[in-house]
Amino acid sequence: MGAIQVPTDPRLFRLAEGDECRPRLLGSHSPESNLYFWPRRLRCPVTRSAVTDIDLSPEGVLYAWTFLYVPRMGSISFGDRGGYGVGQIDLPEGVRIQAPLLGTTDDWQIGSPMGLTTFPVGRDDDGNDLVTFRFEAVR
Amino acid sequence: MATKLARDVYVIGVGMHRFNNERLASAAMADVAGMQALDDAGIGFPEVGALYNGYLGGGLTSGVGIAKEFGLTGIPVTHVENASATGSCAFGEAVHAVAGGRVDVAMALGFDDMNRMGGLGRSGGRRMGAEDVMLPAAFFAMWATRRMHDVGTTAETFAAIAAKNWNHARANPLAQRRADHEVTIDEVLGSTMISYPHTSMMACAAGGGAAAAIVATREVAERLSSGRPLVRVTASQQRSETYTDGHVFLGAVIGPAQMTRDTAGDAYEQAGVGPDDLDLVQVHDAFPVEELVYYELLGICGDGEGDRLVAEGATRLGGRIPFSTDGGLTARGHPGGPTGLAQIHETTLQLRHEAGARQVQRARTGLCHMAGAGSVCVVHILQRTEG
Numbered sequence: 001m002g003a004i005q006v007p008t009d010p011r012l013f014r015l016a017e018g019d020e021c022r023p024r025l026l027g028s029h030s031p032e033s034n035l036y037f038w039p040r041r042l043r044c045p046v047t048r049s050a051v052t053d054i055d056l057s058p059e060g061v062l063y064a065w066t067f068l069y070v071p072r073m074g075s076i077s078f079g080d081r082g083g084y085g086v087g088q089i090d091l092p093e094g095v096r097i098q099a100p101l102l103g104t105t106d107d108w109q110i111g112s113p114m115g116l117t118t119f120p121v122g123r124d125d126d127g128n129d130l131v132t133f134r135f136e137a138v139r
Numbered sequence: 140m141a142t143k144l145a146r147d148v149y150v151i152g153v154g155m156h157r158f159n160n161e162r163l164a165s166a167a168m169a170d171v172a173g174m175q176a177l178d179d180a181g182i183g184f185p186e187v188g189a190l191y192n193g194y195l196g197g198g199l200t201s202g203v204g205i206a207k208e209f210g211l212t213g214i215p216v217t218h219v220e221n222a223s224a225t226g227s228c229a230f231g232e233a234v235h236a237v238a239g240g241r242v243d244v245a246m247a248l249g250f251d252d253m254n255r256m257g258g259l260g261r262s263g264g265r266r267m268g269a270e271d272v273m274l275p276a277a278f279f280a281m282w283a284t285r286r287m288h289d290v291g292t293t294a295e296t297f298a299a300i301a302a303k304n305w306n307h308a309r310a311n312p313l314a315q316r317r318a319d320h321e322v323t324i325d326e327v328l329g330s331t332m333i334s335y336p337h338t339s340m341m342a343c344a345a346g347g348g349a350a351a352a353i354v355a356t357r358e359v360a361e362r363l364s365s366g367r368p369l370v371r372v373t374a375s376q377q378r379s380e381t382y383t384d385g386h387v388f389l390g391a392v393i394g395p396a397q398m399t400r401d402t403a404g405d406a407y408e409q410a411g412v413g414p415d416d417l418d419l420v421q422v423h424d425a426f427p428v429e430e431l432v433y434y435e436l437l438g439i440c441g442d443g444e445g446d447r448l449v450a451e452g453a454t455r456l457g458g459r460i461p462f463s464t465d466g467g468l469t470a471r472g473h474p475g476g477p478t479g480l481a482q483i484h485e486t487t488l489q490l491r492h493e494a495g496a497r498q499v500q501r502a503r504t505g506l507c508h509m510a511g512a513g514s515v516c517v518v519h520i521l522q523r524t525e526g
Contacts, residue, residue: 012389035382037386037388038388038389039388039389041388045382046382063285063385064281064282064284064285064288065281065284066277066280066281066283066284066334066335066336067334067335068274068276068277068280068333068334069331069332069333069334069335070274070276070333070334086277086281087281088281088285088385088387090385094384094385096385096386096387097387098278098281098387098389098390098391099390105335110284110285110288
């Protein structure tokens, strides 16, 4: 593995910094409507007023999940068997995120706490580790 | 407020090439559907004032290329694309072209082959994004698991809806999936699991096909009717999403469920009818949880009561309010561009009482609903009037 991790899309999330133990999704806040959004918006979609950039909470609650019995997720192959979980996670700001899930079906209960993490999906042209985000059950 | 269409609009002709998984040429299928619609209407292409082509794949100029086979009449030919709702939107454009006075006769033609497309769920070749992991199967499966949590819906209920639609398709010679036996709930549950709790027999049939509809003014429709009952388009409504709690901006396959309730409300108001007036309904049943939820969002029953409708058999042929009478996306098929027009084809046949073994008795009012990726919802209401 390369020494440097690079987000697949730095507009969507950033890696953990300093003493943070989890990465952050990059969202927007509308002071006028007091609504939060992800990904970042150019303006509030409800009031059309200005928004500010914020980092969203890295933990939330599982709203729904499924397990896909297909062998590929993007460019990642699981071979002839296997698959992957995906879920919808509600963050405390009122934002619902769709993302892959770490673990097995036994790990996922609707209403249970989930935390943001990353996993490798390949390397970029400079040999850096490309990582994207997913959620895992918080124990 | 949804106002009535400025001019009355009637479906005067429909045509359809059988949906299939045989990799047939889209242009050839489109020609069959288009010519059938012209023959059904009793007109030639020179009488058509505008053509709206609905397709997702096929290339930039496919629509105008196909139109050249119908005749070089110089009419405006327009490509319409709105994901799964493409055919419904092409039909809506044709309806509004007539209603608004642009032309007296307009044609909507949908053609596609879902097996030849990229799009949602494509794999490999570039940096992975959220759209790569959120296949439609996963998105709707999460609708299902959440409903199981909230309402107590069982996998058997989802399988019952899918089996119903498979069995409806047995009476439809234009359907892609035609079982040679009565499909059972156990058979659906026992098919390959693709995204819990959805199995392969619950997933819509992706394939190819074509469908067409021609709409016209009352004057034209009455001139051509020859005593055949007329089918009037009493509502043509389309919406995108509004903000809802738990709004998903990235990775949502379609917009919030509320979009269907709002669009249907607009359509009922425009047509001057309500859910109790409907005799049959076609919906975007890409997965059975959708059809189940749409029972409620269309006002056929109260929230959380859809499971009871399934248990009672209310939505099967012979029931109180049959849904997906031609097999729906589940079994009639879902090629993309023509899917919404296949709903118009089916509803028109039903309202003329020409649907053969799957005829809904005394059908007078039908609703067609389609949802499309991104954020599209289209609802049309068609009603029979005597010519």
